[in-house]
Amino acid sequence: MRFRRQTNLLQCLALGEPRWTLLDRPSFSTTTATTPPSGPRRCYSSLKPLTTRSTRYPVIKNSLKKTLEAQRAVNRESVFWKFYVRDDKDEGKPSDKQIGNVSEKRVAKRSKKRKSKPSRTKTKPDAPIRLPWVVPLKDGHPQQRPWLDLTQPSRQEGDAKSVLSDELLGLMTFLRPSSTEQDAVDYIIDDLSVKLQDIVPNPPELIGSRHAELATTISTVDLMILVDGDRIHNLPKNKPPPITPQMKYNYRKIISQAGDVLKKDIGYRDCQVIPDKSASLFLYHRASGLPVRLFCRSYAPKLEEFIRDSLPELPSLMPLYMVMRVLLESKSLFGWDSRSISANGLFLLVMSFVRQQPEDFASKGLGEQLLALLHTYGKEIDLTRTGISASPAEFFTRASVREHIRSLISKSGTPNPQFPDYLRGQRALIAYKIHSKHKGNKGLANHLAIQDPTNYLVDVGQRSFRTPELQMAFSGWYDDLKLAMERWDEGDRDEETILGQVLRADFGELVRRKKRVVTV
Template identity: 30%
Template sequence: MRLSGIQSTRLSHHVPRRIRNIFAQDADVVPNSLRKTLEAHRSSNRARLIRKIYPRTPAAGLFRPWIPPENRAGYSPPESTHPVSDESEVKKPSKKRARSRVPETKPRGPENHLINAIRSADQNTPEQQPWVNFLAPVKIASDAATHLDAEIQALDRYLIPNPSEQNQITQVSAEIRSLLEPVAPQIPQIIGSHYTGLALAHSDLNFLLPFEDLPRSRHNPRGPSATRPKIQDAHVSLLRQVEYTLQSSPMLIDQVKWPTKGRPVLEARHRPTGLLLRFHCGERVPATTRYIRDYLINNPALRSLYIGARALLESRGLFGSTQASITPEALAMLVVAFLKMNHGRYSEPYHLGDKFLDLLRLYGTDINLQSVGVAVNPPGFFGAEILRPTGEEVEPAYRRGQRSLIGAKRTAAAKGNTLVDRRLCVQDPTHFMNDLGRSCTRTPELQNALIVAHERLSRACDTWAGPERNNSILTTALQANFDELDRLRGRIVRPVY
């Protein structure tokens, strides 16, 4: 029997309160009952000795995690078939491999390496302008803005999936849905850019695994939080089953991984096409995604401006949360806020050339995105002045959200947290307390890229000499190479099964 560390000879009536506290802290000691104390100790000892043993073949309804071959017992790596003549030749490559592992710790999607910027020192990778082949015949190109308008539309037509690529993407989606049918409680739904209509040919495929949360039903809007630990554990359990199912498929084996941070999301690489697949859990399609889709239906200029800005940032390595930069949703909301603030300013329905230049100037030079937040509904900007009391009896919900977002940045600045202080702030129009730009901590680099692009485009428009062949205005801003993107697009059209 295990008793407290105080000897019985030291017990006296002078310290009864201390004894009761010691007994209360030990769950295996029941005061005034030796029999119950012995039973508690026996139960505790059994719990330490008995362990769970998993069978070799998983039973029905039991999930067994897949273990890579190199992590299994008795695994020995294959010996190299190349002869080694000098011992020093073995040590040098090992050091190089150790250094190369450092940048690979951050998960990166294929979209972060397919459009690469061209620098002046690069001689063997000239800048390209493949969208010129998609230029529609223009009757009269009277000015540079009209030609830039046509180029932005041509870039849109070049980067969106063509019919052959779209057929393959639809086929991959059908294959994944069929594969997950025995595991998923409901049919997986497509979300993300392929749902909103802002997808590029190399955009990721995002699947939503509908998970019914009864306490948070639509009839009970004030239900518990959707991110509470109980539901997060249920999401992880479902994603583990999806992981086991995906790893059993030859199209995805050894290609499934978990991102290191953020909400539980499962990633997998489709071997035949090279597309990156992401699997999320949730009750329904996110409200932000539906908002972007609805706005795109009413204002088609959103897609062309979004694709132009994304190509510019992606070529500089400033696009995506894996690059600590702006996410697709945040970039789309920046464009939506710009279009709302300039509603009725442009005479023609598109006028994409002038809109694109004004977009770059607004977010590049007119405001400081490190200290100012961007609001979409109602459109505008908010900063430290939002923290001052307004004297209103009932404060609007959007203003309370802005006060909270700016307050978080001010608190971070006071504590010396520069990453949070200078990160991008974009208020979610569907949830005023949500910041869509929190993943972008490289705000100074993002603004600098927009400033340089605006200067180059303005200079190219001023010196434009007419719509001659290979006389592209947009090339001066992008200065990108699309070889890797073309390779992936060819792989999507002709997958290797």
């Protein structure tokens, strides 16, 4: 009978083929008519027989099937370990407790050896976390409504819309920095410009939320040191300037020298150099308690200038932004640290809505505008599939971008017309969400896409991954405000506030900071 190489001596014996033998140099006899010859078959002397002293495989004569089953059983027995249950715990193998004690001793020895070795890694200082304006109100704590002291005394007699509008203005007045604090900020800028004039190439410039007029009392004073020599020429307009290794070295050198000077100055405290991608210096002004951050850049940000220029155009932007931010912080849904929308992203979200409204919308009160804003983003559109654009002010989806491109192609008569910059940016932002969905990245696929009006290819909301929670919060606040206004108009005014029935936050840190700021 003819077999492949795996057909060994034992299987031949089981089929009654005694002429097959396994020798060091085997020779094959002539086969019968039933098995046509196929030439001499090579065998290797290195092949070990299956039957050895340590393992014995049974052979059932004249039955290959039974032989294979028996040999498989032997193989299975060698794979599975036998566990014998003993009545006497002291007999045989050591108990689990004894094994555990031995393993614990070994782990203790290894831990001692590891502790004895000094760590070679240098611990980096923790970057200071920006304080939120408010924090969620804990259970059992009294409700805080500091904005009521800045409202009109006759508000109890008005209707719900006028009362809510008055409360929104009072909240904005409470949150905005006072004139005393602004004087302290101006003093800090002038003082640092004089003390660092021999180190920095240019005097520090105010940027960030305070420059964009979106700050409150506890906001950090962000000061940028412009390094002109590190600007990259012929840089594409659609790409932000990168930070090269040489830039990192220069920035780190400037920041370290500035830190050495300010650590010796009694006017500041807690000076700390943060060695990040781009080094920064964090410190506190001793007299006012204001936090200050210095860092280097080769360019000035454009988005903050865009926000600053938009405020006089739309007076309702500031109060709507303020109340939306406080509402989000009361639910821990604000900031990149919370994997949610940032300050610039929230402002563009409000701006896009206000700019899309008809002309008579500005004549409505702030209360009605807030309700319309919450209704739009909470119930009308799907924020996980819709992009936000502030300039031009519109909402864009995959279908709207396709329709816009088709209309431009049909009007131009060419298959590849020149698309506007904002449309190419919207197409890129939507394509990024679709690509993330195909890759199975649900967070990026559902993130809140907000187009940067100063660079259309930049997504301001790319780190906002909690979009479904944001939409649910907007919808819930709309329902609660609507119910509170109906109760107020019906005469149920025991709460003495409409906004306070929805906004439940702790203003403690903000109140303490406002009292601490003194005249410099």
